[in-house]
Amino acid sequence: MQLAVNILVLAAIYALISCGYVLIYRVSRVLSLAHGELMMLGAYGLYLTASLFDGHPLVAVAAALVLAVLVGVAVYLALMWRMTGESVLAAVLATIALGILLRGAMILAFGTQTQHPLRDLGWSNASLELAGARISTVGLTLIVATLAMYGALFAFLRLSRWGIRMRAAGQHPLLAAQRGIGLHGIYAASWGLATLTGGLAGMLLAADAGLEGTLVTIGLKAFPAALVGGLDSLVGALLGSLAIAAAEVFVIHYVDPLLSEVVPFVVLLAMLIVRPWGLFGTREELDRV
Amino acid sequence: MRLLELQNVEAVYHRVVTAVQGISLAVPQGAIVALLGTNGAGKTTTLRAISGFIGLDDARVTEGTVLLAGERIENLAPHRVTARGVALVPERNKVFENLTVEENLQAVVARRGARFARERVYELFPALARLRRREAGYLSGGERQMLAIGAALACAPRLLLVDELSQGLAPLLVDELMRRLLAIRAETGISMLLVEQNAQVALDVADYAYVMENGRIVLDGTPQRLRGHQDIQEFYLGGAGRRRSYRDVKQYRRSRRWYG
Amino acid sequence: MSGYFRVRYAQDTALLDSRTQKGWFAIFVVALACYPFLANALWLDLANQVLLGVVGAVALMLLTGYAGQISLGHAGLLAAGAFTTGILFKEFAAPVWLTLPASALVGAALGLAFGLPSLRLRGLYLAVSTLALHFIVIHAAAEYETRRGFSTGIVIDSPIYEAWHWYFALLAAAAATVLFSLNLLRSRTGRAWRAIHGREAVAEALGISVPHAKVSAFVISSAITAMAGCLFAYFRGFVSVEAFSLYLTIQYVAMIIIGGMGSILGAILGTVFVVLLPYAIEGAMARLGLAEVLSSVVFAVNYAAFGLAMVLFLVFEPQGLVGIWRRVRNWFVLWPFKQRAVR
Numbered sequence: 001m002q003l004a005v006n007i008l009v010l011a012a013i014y015a016l017i018s019c020g021y022v023l024i025y026r027v028s029r030v031l032s033l034a035h036g037e038l039m040m041l042g043a044y045g046l047y048l049t050a051s052l053f054d055g056h057p058l059v060a061v062a063a064a065l066v067l068a069v070l071v072g073v074a075v076y077l078a079l080m081w082r083m084t085g086e087s088v089l090a091a092v093l094a095t096i097a098l099g100i101l102l103r104g105a106m107i108l109a110f111g112t113q114t115q116h117p118l119r120d121l122g123w124s125n126a127s128l129e130l131a132g133a134r135i136s137t138v139g140l141t142l143i144v145a146t147l148a149m150y151g152a153l154f155a156f157l158r159l160s161r162w163g164i165r166m167r168a169a170g171q172h173p174l175l176a177a178q179r180g181i182g183l184h185g186i187y188a189a190s191w192g193l194a195t196l197t198g199g200l201a202g203m204l205l206a207a208d209a210g211l212e213g214t215l216v217t218i219g220l221k222a223f224p225a226a227l228v229g230g231l232d233s234l235v236g237a238l239l240g241s242l243a244i245a246a247a248e249v250f251v252i253h254y255v256d257p258l259l260s261e262v263v264p265f266v267v268l269l270a271m272l273i274v275r276p277w278g279l280f281g282t283r284e285e286l287d288r289v
Numbered sequence: 290m291r292l293l294e295l296q297n298v299e300a301v302y303h304r305v306v307t308a309v310q311g312i313s314l315a316v317p318q319g320a321i322v323a324l325l326g327t328n329g330a331g332k333t334t335t336l337r338a339i340s341g342f343i344g345l346d347d348a349r350v351t352e353g354t355v356l357l358a359g360e361r362i363e364n365l366a367p368h369r370v371t372a373r374g375v376a377l378v379p380e381r382n383k384v385f386e387n388l389t390v391e392e393n394l395q396a397v398v399a400r401r402g403a404r405f406a407r408e409r410v411y412e413l414f415p416a417l418a419r420l421r422r423r424e425a426g427y428l429s430g431g432e433r434q435m436l437a438i439g440a441a442l443a444c445a446p447r448l449l450l451v452d453e454l455s456q457g458l459a460p461l462l463v464d465e466l467m468r469r470l471l472a473i474r475a476e477t478g479i480s481m482l483l484v485e486q487n488a489q490v491a492l493d494v495a496d497y498a499y500v501m502e503n504g505r506i507v508l509d510g511t512p513q514r515l516r517g518h519q520d521i522q523e524f525y526l527g528g529a530g531r532r533r534s535y536r537d538v539k540q541y542r543r544s545r546r547w548y549g
Numbered sequence: 550m551s552g553y554f555r556v557r558y559a560q561d562t563a564l565l566d567s568r569t570q571k572g573w574f575a576i577f578v579v580a581l582a583c584y585p586f587l588a589n590a591l592w593l594d595l596a597n598q599v600l601l602g603v604v605g606a607v608a609l610m611l612l613t614g615y616a617g618q619i620s621l622g623h624a625g626l627l628a629a630g631a632f633t634t635g636i637l638f639k640e641f642a643a644p645v646w647l648t649l650p651a652s653a654l655v656g657a658a659l660g661l662a663f664g665l666p667s668l669r670l671r672g673l674y675l676a677v678s679t680l681a682l683h684f685i686v687i688h689a690a691a692e693y694e695t696r697r698g699f700s701t702g703i704v705i706d707s708p709i710y711e712a713w714h715w716y717f718a719l720l721a722a723a724a725a726t727v728l729f730s731l732n733l734l735r736s737r738t739g740r741a742w743r744a745i746h747g748r749e750a751v752a753e754a755l756g757i758s759v760p761h762a763k764v765s766a767f768v769i770s771s772a773i774t775a776m777a778g779c780l781f782a783y784f785r786g787f788v789s790v791e792a793f794s795l796y797l798t799i800q801y802v803a804m805i806i807i808g809g810m811g812s813i814l815g816a817i818l819g820t821v822f823v824v825l826l827p828y829a830i831e832g833a834m835a836r837l838g839l840a841e842v843l844s845s846v847v848f849a850v851n852y853a854a855f856g857l858a859m860v861l862f863l864v865f866e867p868q869g870l871v872g873i874w875r876r877v878r879n880w881f882v883l884w885p886f887k888q889r890a891v892r
Contacts, residue, residue: 031673031677079860079864082864083863083864086863086867088672088673089619089672089673089676090863090867092673092676093802093806093859093863094859094860094863094864096799096802096859097799097803097855097856097857097859097860097863098856098860099856100796100799100852100853100855100856100859101852101853101855101856101857101860102856103849103852103853103856104849104850104851104852104853104854104855104856105849105853107849107852108849108850108853161395161396164388164392164395164396165396165398167385167387167388167392167396168385168388168392168393168396171385171386171387171388172382172385174342174367174382175379175382175383175384175385176385176396177342177366177367177368177371178340178342178367178371178376178377178379179371179376179396179397179398179440179441179443179444180368180371180372180397180398180399180400180444181368181396181397181398182368182398183368223677224681227677258692258695259688261684261688262684262685262688265680265681265682265684265685266681266685268677268678268681269666269678269681269682269685272666272669272670272674272677272678272681273666273669276669276670276674282387
């Protein structure tokens with residue numbers, strides 16, 4: 001039972017992070033390898049607002065979320081809009097370069113010591129007992145937040161007009177522009193949403209284990225989850241995260257804890273060989289000559 | 290009043306290949322104008338120059354102007370051109386395959402201050418009304434064309450650009466669609482520019498027509514005049530076919546040189 | 550009659566085919582030979598780093614710049630070479646004339662592994678698969694370190710100690726790599742690579758075996774990279790898994806991008822840029838009097854500046870330093886005529 005809980009928490013982490021990858025890829029066909037750094041930036045945002053709104057933790061959290069959205073939009077408007085239309089490799093490298101730039105800037109701005117935003121907010125991470133297994137409050141929040149976020153995103157993309165427009169822009173950007181949809185606005189919105197979810201994941205992780213450099217590596221480990229599920233499918237991201245989390249937890253428990261770093265990538269490699277477009281992704285990218 | 294006017298437009302690909310040159314044409318308000326020509330004549334490039342998609346394949350309008358109701362729109366971004374009331378029904382990739390018919394129509398962002406209700410699209414194309422929840426990828430060719438036209442109309446345009454409506458469709462269906470376009474024009478007063486290879490069908494509905502060859506306009510006139518023209522008959526309408534003597538052919542080639 | 554005509558096949562296949570070119574090249578060779586005697590210790594060390602980097606950068610340029618196969622696993626291959634050297638040295642006390650070929654073999658074998666996904670995948674997915682393989686290789690290396698108790702790394706005795714000995718050794722290695730690559734690119738294999746980079750379907754229609762070309766690109770490039778890793782191990786005298794992070798891969802990718810894809814000269818220029826950038830920043834910081842303030846986070850400044858440089862090149866100068874060089878050269882060649890910019 002404890003194993004199941006661990007899997008669920010880990011899957012929630014991966015799912016919340018990978019929906020950011022999926023959102024950006026689905027809408028603008030860019031693989032953002034800066035997501036880990038944006039996650040960490042979101043967490044630092046919480047650290048900032050926690051000290052800014054001292055004594056009003058809920059305001060701080062809300063402010064941090066708004067900040068995350070603005071940062072995502074800013075990243076698009078400052079850099080990524082220039083990459084629309086360039087080759088895929090150039091856009092990916094631009095995100096890698098952005099990630100490096102952000103990491104350097106964050107260290108310069110905030111230093112290298114571990115921060116504990118949860119303490120700053122005045123909350124504590126109590127351990128709860130649930131059906132015979134232990135789970136931290138943050139872990140539970142993670143699961144709830146992930147489910148809520150996915151639910152909201154599904155509803156938005158399926159039912160709202162702007163969600164439909166985002167899906168349209170992801171399929172045929174040209175046709176979307178011909179139908180009056182302003183692509184830059186859509187792309188900026190997708191970056192904002194992605195940074196929101198990533199930032200939220202970063203904040204929750206920082207609340208659990210403290211805010212430090214290893215946050216970025218978790219961001220990178222979530223990336224196979226997005227790919228295994230299919231880079232343009234939210235359902236895929238959810239199931240891919242479950243699959244990889246399960247594999248990782250089982251390997252840690254039954255084989256060797258040190259292998260946990262590499263399990264996501266082995267699963268990814270296997271998937272790439274067998275079914276490169278993932279469980280639920282669309283095939284198009286690969287067959288085009 | 291001329292809704293659309295091209296004055297001496299030249300478009301160049303990759304900065305070295307001149308695709309069209311000296312294109313001057315006009316679409317009066319409320320008129321249906323046809324642009325005829327074979328493959329590679331430059332019709333699609335002309336449409337792109339009007340609709341703002343000229344930037345594709347590294348092309349630019351290097352000379353001349355494109356005026357929409359007197360306003361210059363050449364080299365504007367596509368969604369800005371759409372915002373000014375120009376909607377394009379493209380030749381390929383006309384619909385969003387993974388969206389339903391209803392979602393295809395919902396995705397459209399109409400021109401500010403204007404409306405073209407979805408219900409009117411369903412009235413114009415009853416077949417679509419029955420297929421509201423069907424994913425566009427599963428529609429037949431004719432249904433897709435109807436959806437594409439419907440989505441373009443949903444932009445509430447002043448000018449409708451239609452690229453190769455007849456391509457790949459059965460003749461009866463093409464006739465039907467052309468009649469619908471006439472009905473739309475009668476009801477809403479939307480002006481239209483139809484790019485067509487099928488001259489017969491286009492000349493049936495158009496008020497005026499231009500013929501393009503090798504990137505230039507070589508002939509223009511009312512459908513009556515064009516139908517009577519010997520070259521049009523021979524190259525586009527399948528006319529002639531009587532036996533020619535050597536002298537006829539030589540005479541013909543000499544006169545053709547003046548057009549080329 | 551003046552002009553520049555080639556009337557013999559030998560002229561066509563020669564690397565230097567005019568008197569002026571040969572003259573400039575001779576001057577260049579002399580300058581290179583005299584360099585260690587004129588430069589101080591810092592500049593000599595920088596030159597050594599550049600020469601070592603050139604070997605790896607040229608290998609990556611062959612794979613990504615010419616054959617068009619995106620690979621983000623470069624650090625993994627360097628690590629493979631370095632660790633092969635380290636393991637052979639520690640376990641078997643193998644000398645350099647054994648470790649170097651062994652590294653090449655290991656590199657080639659890994660190149661096969663890295664290259665097999667390229668038969669099914671392209672672009673983004675290929676890059677991701679190479680990334681995954683990189684992590685697996687690094688993990689294996691880390692496993693070795695912990696299991697054999699070398700958690701702080703493997704120390705290696707190098708046969709060469711003096712900096713200027715290293716200079717000539719690395720110069721020979723870099724020159725050999727460049728010469729090999731230039732010849733390879735003019736050969737059938739090189740042309741096949743360029744063809745598959747352009748349009749795979751067309752290459753296939755022309756009778757080029759696309760799988761063969763892709764795999765050969767990976768194998769050759771990886772073998773050279775692993776040899777660079779071996780040299781790396783001897784040069785540093787020390788092998789540890791921390792040195793082979795994703796950041797190292799990105800540095801090499803930056804070298805070929807900033808240098809200019811599809812050009813060996815680009816690989817060299819890019820390497821010079823990337824190696825010198827941190828020192829330039831340090832110098833600038835000292836000039837601006839910020840040295841003390843930022844000394845504790847100088848690596849962060851390097852990070853940020855490096856990311857910024859990459860972004861600026863990607864956005865404003867996609868053809869890289871080679872693009873700039875060509876524009877400058879054309880300006881001189883055409884002078885006093887101006888090059889009319891085509892609209």
